[in-house]
Amino acid sequence: MVEIEHLTKTYGTQNAVDNISFTAGKGEIVGFLGPNGAGKSTTMKIATGYLPPTAGTVRVAGYDVLVDSLEVRRHVGYLPEHNPLYLDMYVHEYLEFIGSVHGLRGSGLRARVAELVRRVGLSREQNKQIGALSKGYRQRVGLAQALIHDPDVLILDEPTTGLDPNQILEIRQLIREVGEDKTVIFSTHILPEVTALCSRVLIISRGKLVADSPVAELAARAAGETVVRAEFEGLVDTAKLAKLPNVRHVELAPDGAVLLRTAPGTDVRAAVSRLAGQEGWILLGLRQEQQSLEEVFGELTK
Numbered sequence: 001m002v003e004i005e006h007l008t009k010t011y012g013t014q015n016a017v018d019n020i021s022f023t024a025g026k027g028e029i030v031g032f033l034g035p036n037g038a039g040k041s042t043t044m045k046i047a048t049g050y051l052p053p054t055a056g057t058v059r060v061a062g063y064d065v066l067v068d069s070l071e072v073r074r075h076v077g078y079l080p081e082h083n084p085l086y087l088d089m090y091v092h093e094y095l096e097f098i099g100s101v102h103g104l105r106g107s108g109l110r111a112r113v114a115e116l117v118r119r120v121g122l123s124r125e126q127n128k129q130i131g132a133l134s135k136g137y138r139q140r141v142g143l144a145q146a147l148i149h150d151p152d153v154l155i156l157d158e159p160t161t162g163l164d165p166n167q168i169l170e171i172r173q174l175i176r177e178v179g180e181d182k183t184v185i186f187s188t189h190i191l192p193e194v195t196a197l198c199s200r201v202l203i204i205s206r207g208k209l210v211a212d213s214p215v216a217e218l219a220a221r222a223a224g225e226t227v228v229r230a231e232f233e234g235l236v237d238t239a240k241l242a243k244l245p246n247v248r249h250v251e252l253a254p255d256g257a258v259l260l261r262t263a264p265g266t267d268v269r270a271a272v273s274r275l276a277g278q279e280g281w282i283l284l285g286l287r288q289e290q291q292s293l294e295e296v297f298g299e300l301t302k
């Protein structure tokens with residue numbers, strides 16, 4: 001569980017994070033989106049106890065980051081944006097070192113490292129030096145170190161950046177599995193990633209939280225309207241279409257199709273089809289067009 005209340009972080013005169021509040025519970029995978037410089041990494045560093053807030057409170061697993069910073073680190077796994085690793089250490093050696101920092105010892109430590117090596121798909125690379133690994137494999141080492149102490153909360157700063165498409169799918173699958181019984185907050189610039197993985201999305205822009213909603217609701221909420229594109233054979237009386245319930249506006253597209261702008265969350269296609277039947281219009285096509293997540297994101301962060 002992560003609870004953030006009125007968090008502000010100031011650098012000089014700039015509010016990098018400006019009075020944001022949200023909570024994320026067990027079993028939730030929350031996507032953290034925002035343009036470059038929006039304040040994502042700063043929020044994550046504060047939530048992991050690596051940076052103190054200027055104002056506001058952050059609690060992880062019930063522990064305040066300022067009061068119980070050590071407990072917070074016990075309960076949180078963190079993959080920082082640039083994934084700092086000791087490049088001259090071997091994969092095994094590094095994970096054993098991180099595990100020992102968390103108090104694991106002996107056979108328990110070895111078993112945990114072996115389990116994570118398998119889980120993050122490092123089996124073939126486990127005897128290499130980290131400096132010899134590709135970006136994707138280094139990212140897996142970063143994930144393994146974040147998970148080694150079995151934290152309740154996982155905070156991942158752009159975990160899939162720089163990975164090839166197969167690696168992206170594998171890391172997403174891992175995040176999905178981990179998210180079943182932990183709280184996962186991850187930042188990304190890849191919008192479809194949010195749709196693929198998250199139950200909820202937070203959007204931050206210039207330090208302020210501009211959206212906190214279930215992913216499915218985001219498009220409808222920000223769009224304000226849905227567009228239905230109807231193609232008829234020949235001309236039809238658009239005034240009759242405009243009178244249908246939930247239709248706000250009707251216009252003609254340059255190619256002659258009729259565009260019906262409708263209230264958010266409604267679907268007027270059945271009504272259009274019925275009206276066409278009553279009026280004897282030949283309906284050639286009927287498609288509902290949702291605003292894309294990219295458009296919504298652009299609107300919220302402009």
Ligand SMILES: Nc1ncnc2c1ncn2[C@@H]1O[C@H](COP(=O)(O)OP(=O)(O)OP(=O)(O)O)[C@@H](O)[C@H]1O
Binds near residue numbers: 016037039081
């Ligand atoms: N140590 C620092 N000193 C001064 N300003 C900083 C510092 N760290 C971050 N900032 C500023 O705070 C703002 C938020 O930065 P942050 O790294 O949190 O953004 P971000 O959303 O993670 O961006 P990106 O997507 O590019 O990683 C930026 O304007 C950044 O320049």
